[in-house]
Amino acid sequence: MFFLKNFNSTTQIAPLEAKSINFLPQWALILLGTLFLLLGISLLALYPKFKRLKNEYKEKQIQEYKFQNKINQNTNIKYEDTGMYLPFSQVAKYSAPIFLGITFCIIGVAWIIGSTIVL
Numbered sequence: 688m689f690f691l692k693n694f695n696s697t698t699q700i701a702p703l704e705a706k707s708i709n710f711l712p713q714w715a716l717i718l719l720g721t722l723f724l725l726l727g728i729s730l731l732a733l734y735p736k737f738k739r740l741k742n743e744y745k746e747k748q749i750q751e752y753k754f755q756n757k758i759n760q761n762t763n764i765k766y767e768d769t770g771m772y773l774p775f776s777q778v779a780k781y782s783a784p785i786f787l788g789i790t791f792c793i794i795g796v797a798w799i800i801g802s803t804i805v806l
Contacts, residue, residue: 706803714803716798724795730788741781 708716745766752769753760773781799801 703725720795720798727788730784734784
């Protein structure tokens with residue numbers, strides 16, 4: 688860990704510093720931060736439903752593939768073996784709860800703390 692041992696703030700291109708969030712009173716920031724945190728947690732809780740919907744969409748694609756290629760409906764085919772893929776619009780739709788949930792949780796924590804998060 689030679690790099691980390693000799694790392695100091697003068698070698699940084701842009702020094703990291705926390706920015707204070709002070710455009711609202713502290714009680715309002717805590718209230719809004721809590722609401723953002725609850726929204727984020729509820730979106731994360733919706734992900735299993737969206738995962739199930741994604742699997743149902745894949746099953747419909749497989750049924751359509753079997754019909755178009757005249758394959759027996761009782762034949763088990765893996766989704767990966769068909770060469771099909773989910774369109775980007777479907778991937779975005781079914782992955783949205785994860786991305787939005789994490790984003791809202793980070794915003795909520797930052798507003799409750801009252802400053803931006805520094806890595």
